Amino acid sequence: MTPELVIELMRDALWLIVTMALAIIGPGLLVGLVVSTFQAATQINEQTLSFLPRLIVTLLVLIVWGPWLLTLLLDHTNELIKNIPNMIG
Template sequence: MELMEITTFFSDAIYLVVMLVLVLIVPGLIIGLIIAVFQAATQVNEQTLSFLPKLVLTLLMVIFAGQWILQQLLDLFDRLFHSIPHVIG
């Protein structure tokens, strides 16, 4: 296995990690920002008002995007395991 193939594999793995984090975290960040603006406008300082919607949204994203996440991880590891004979031989 050449250095270019290894570099490509690691860059694909890092890109996949970034995409998976974005799918799970960004919606929670957006909801958190909306709730923070609402709290600032109404001067309501309740901790559960910001925590609970972010938790629920993150769990919903895991439910809805879970199949895609698992498929992406399986594709990456499938490519990794199929390249093992090329690395050894």
């Protein structure tokens, strides 16, 4: 196994992690920003008002994009397993 191969595998794995994390956390971050702006404008300081919409959006994202994210993870894993003979040979 060459150092270039290890770097390529790590790059692909890290890119997959970033893609999956951004797909899950990104919409919650945007909703949190909107709710925080609303709270600042109306001077409402209720903690559950910012938590509940982010939780709901995160759950909806997991329901909607979950199959796509799982497909990405399984494709990456299948490629790794399929290429094991080429990597060690």
